[in-house]
Amino acid sequence: MFLCAFENNAWQQPEIIPMGPLPTHPAAMALHYGQAIFEGMKATVNLEGTPMLFRPEQNAKRLNFSARRLGMPEFPETLFVEALKALVDLDRNWIPPQQGSALYLRPFMYADEAFIGMRAATKYKFIIMASPSNPIYSKRVRLYAETHYIRAAHGGTGAAKAAGNYAAAILPTEHAKSKGYDQVLWLDAQHFKSIQEVGTMNIFFKIKGQIITPNLDGAILAGITRMSVIELLRHKGYQVVERPISIDEVREASKEGTLEEAFGTGTAVGIAMIQDIGYKDKDIHVSDESPVGQMVLDTINGVRSGNLKDELNWMCRIES
Ligand SMILES: Cc1ncc(COP(=O)(O)O)c(C=O)c1O
Missing domain, CATH: 3.20.10.10 (D-amino Acid Aminotransferase, subunit A, domain 2)
Structure with missing residues (x-):
C-alpha cells in the first residue's frame, strides 16, 4: 500500500509498504469526529497487458473537494496520480484480466492525531490500498x-x-x-x-x-x-x-x-x-x-479492457 503522513503542516516523504495493520491511537480524531474521506477506482489491463487507470485525475480533484469540505489538507494531485501509477505498476500481476474485473483501488485520508476535542486535526494519513475485484451486480x-x-x-x-x-x-x-x-x-x-x-x-x-x-x-x-x-x-x-x-x-x-x-x-x-x-x-x-444501459456498460468495459478504442481519452496507461 501507498502511505503518506501529514504533520508539521506538510505532507511527508511517501512510501510503498506491504499491506498490513497500522497502529491506531484510541484518541485518533477520525474515530471520534469523522474526518475521513475516500475514493474508489479501478485499474484494468489492455490486450497487450498494459495496466490502465480510468480518469485518475478526476479522483484526485474529487478527493481534494472532499478534503476542503471536511477541513482536511489537500493532497497534491500530481502526487495522487503518480502514487497510483507506482502502486499499480508494482501490483500489476494482481490485475484480473477478465473483462469487467479489475484491481480495485481505495485512496483514503483520515485524521490520526490523538486528541479529544472538536477542531481540525493537525495529523493525517493518506493511504492507497489495492485488491482484485469482480463486477458486483450482474442481476437487474x-x-x-x-x-x-x-x-x-x-x-x-x-x-x-x-x-x-x-x-x-x-x-x-x-x-x-x-x-x-x-x-x-x-x-x-x-x-x-x-x-x-x-x-x-x-x-x-x-x-x-x-x-x-x-x-x-x-x-x-x-x-x-x-x-x-x-x-x-x-x-x-x-x-x-x-x-x-x-x-x-x-x-x-x-x-x-x-x-x-x-x-x-x-x-x-x-x-x-x-x-x-x-x-x-x-x-x-x-x-x-435496458438496451442503452447495456450499450454503456459494454462500451465502458470494452474501453477499460482495450477491446474498444478509447475515443474520449479516458484511459491513463501505466508503462513499466
Ligand atoms: C454515493 C455515491 N454516489 C455515486 C457514486 C458513483 O461515483 P463514481 O462514478 O465516481 O464511482 C458513488 C461511488 O463512488 C457513491 O458512493
Whole structure:
C-alpha cells in the first residue's frame, strides 16, 4: 500500500509498504469526529497487458473537494496520480484480466492525531490500498425509494465522499434489503420528492427517448462514471438532460408506458440495470430490458479492457 503522513503542516516523504495493520491511537480524531474521506477506482489491463487507470485525475480533484469540505489538507494531485501509477505498476500481476474485473483501488485520508476535542486535526494519513475485484451486480436491481431517512441535505456533506455519509446510509440500506430490495434510492431531504442518487451510484432514466439524470445540486456525489456516461451518450448522439426529476414523474412515466429504462452508474458497480423501484408500498415497474444501459456498460468495459478504442481519452496507461 501507498502511505503518506501529514504533520508539521506538510505532507511527508511517501512510501510503498506491504499491506498490513497500522497502529491506531484510541484518541485518533477520525474515530471520534469523522474526518475521513475516500475514493474508489479501478485499474484494468489492455490486450497487450498494459495496466490502465480510468480518469485518475478526476479522483484526485474529487478527493481534494472532499478534503476542503471536511477541513482536511489537500493532497497534491500530481502526487495522487503518480502514487497510483507506482502502486499499480508494482501490483500489476494482481490485475484480473477478465473483462469487467479489475484491481480495485481505495485512496483514503483520515485524521490520526490523538486528541479529544472538536477542531481540525493537525495529523493525517493518506493511504492507497489495492485488491482484485469482480463486477458486483450482474442481476437487474430493485431499488427502494426511502421516504423516512435522508442521505444528504443542502449545505451538508453529500457532494463529498465522506465516510460519515456511508455510516448514515447503512441502517436504511439494511431496511431496504430486509424488504427484498437491493439498494436505497435517495430522495431530497426536504420534500422526499426529487430523486438524488442510489447507494453508491448515480442514476439515469430514459423517458420518451430522452436521457435524464439529476443535476448536481450540492447534495449529490459528482460521480466520475456519471460524467463519463453523459459524455459517452452525447458523443453517441443521445439527448442528455441534467435536471431535477421527481419520483412522481417516474411513477407517471411508468404508468403511461413512457419510462423506457433506468440504470445506476458507479465505479464499484459499473452500470446496474434497474428493474423496479419500491415507493410507498408499491413497485414502480421500470423495464425488463435496458438496451442503452447495456450499450454503456459494454462500451465502458470494452474501453477499460482495450477491446474498444478509447475515443474520449479516458484511459491513463501505466508503462513499466
Ligand atoms: C454515493 C455515491 N454516489 C455515486 C457514486 C458513483 O461515483 P463514481 O462514478 O465516481 O464511482 C458513488 C461511488 O463512488 C457513491 O458512493
